[in-house]
Amino acid sequence: MNSQRFELVTGPLRSMRRAIAWWSAGMAALVAGTVIFWPIFKGSTGITDALNHLPPTVLTAFGLQDFGSPAGYLRANLYEIVVPILFVATAVTLVGGQTASDEAAGRLELYLAQPVRREAVYLGRAIAALIGLAVVTLALLVVQIVMDAVVDLPIDLGFLLPTVLLCAFVGVFYGSIAFAVACARPRPSVVMAVGIELAVLSYLIVAMFSFSTVLQPWSQLSPWSWAFAGDPLQTATDLWRYGALVVPSIALVLIGLRAVAHRDIAAG
Amino acid sequence: MDPVLQVEGLVKHYGAVEAVRGIDLSIEPKEIYGFLGPNGAGKSTTIRCLVGLLRPTAGTIRVFGLDAAKDGVAIRRRIAYLPGELRLPERLTAAQFVSSIGRLRGGEGAARCQELAGRLQLDLDRPMRELSSGNRRKVALVLAFLANAELMILDEPTSGLDPLMQREFIVLLREARDAGATVFLSSHVLSEVQRVADRVAVLGEGAVVASGTMADFRGRARSHVEVFFADAPPTAELAALPGLVDPQVTGQHFTATLSGPIGPLLSLLAQHRVASMLVEEPDLEEAFLDIYGGGKP
Structure with missing residues (x-):
């Protein structure tokens, strides 16, 4: 029975390995391509001075504060928007591809006709996507650490690690939404759209609401705020921020599994 | 002996569409049960x-005496399923895919897998994306026969196979039955069902419109009769025979379609000088078309 459970995870991982490799390579290239320009900006006051002419709310909204510092440079170029969105895209495409896309194409038919519960098949695919995301996270972290050393970008690992983890957890959160949608309604385009668009919306809530004193408190409802409002590249991250992303993710997966157990499997 | 598969009042709706409208089936052990019907009939x-x-909208399904709604895993452990619409993982080789499914079933015999692949002339080492539709069907057939299942549920199993492989499939099917398997064979290839099925149900618009043994169907099917008389045909006597329809006389050549027993015709012919006679084997296809067309065979 253990080999059966193992297969439910390793089978999807085998079919995802190219996607995982491409996402890892893409993330690594993005980080390397960004960090390599740090020596040009290091100590340069020109851009910092220019940015300082912008209103503080604009700087905060787009993560541009302290652009000339190592943390500010990484935040503005990578960890404020780009990397979290890419993690969301990675998670949503991996989990959506293994669930909604495979089911809608009829590729799950033979698996679900075996002596396994359909919840187990879906959970196996969610775990495989999670492992895939972990590999991408690790690739990004390793390249970030190596490149930091190469170009002499001093960033404390105690801040870098939580930042990268929070980005990955944001991916897990929206991947879980995509998973729940796929479990309820296996339409690949809907799954991808809901997962990614909700992530963009939650970022926009944080960014746009910061311009209004009336709306600003409501930005705390956004998962983006739960993850990044504490400025994890410069400040110690509170544990609740991880929990705020992980606990709903687990709940979403459980809701999804309950949904898939009680519906028809789509024909190919 | 308890039926292997018992279906009572099965109904399945997709929104307002009634795909299946109250099907009853009962399949005995070691039986090959043909499930016929045109596309869209609900097979x-x-x-x-x-x-x-x-999930059925209504009705009950019992397999090996177990309730399909509650005991799905236990049931699926004892069945092999070949889907009609076959979609396989493109990047895996046939061998990888067969191994993957085998691990989900708790392990299958590698030697048997090689034997089946050899008999079906399937290269297990090629990626699925390079396989033709017929070869993909062979992958699914390997999986179905590899499982040594007590009940095989096969939906259009020979779709895309060449005649040689269709024949090999029939041989494999008979071997499985001889080994104790029960087979539920859905097809619209009537000749295939005709060759192997013990009993048949014909589905039309979501309901069983006819069912019975193959002998029943043959008895109800029409035969083409062709007689060359040595003298003038006894046209009036032939026209009065029960079950003989559409009689045509051209000189000493007589043709007609016969439904029902052939005895009265033979008795009549025995009283006349017949040069030669041809009675075609009753064709299930015609019976099927009659049933589906709403006529009574």
């Missing part, structure tokens, strides 16, 4: 309910 929907992929 695949019924089968997907049997395998647990669809």
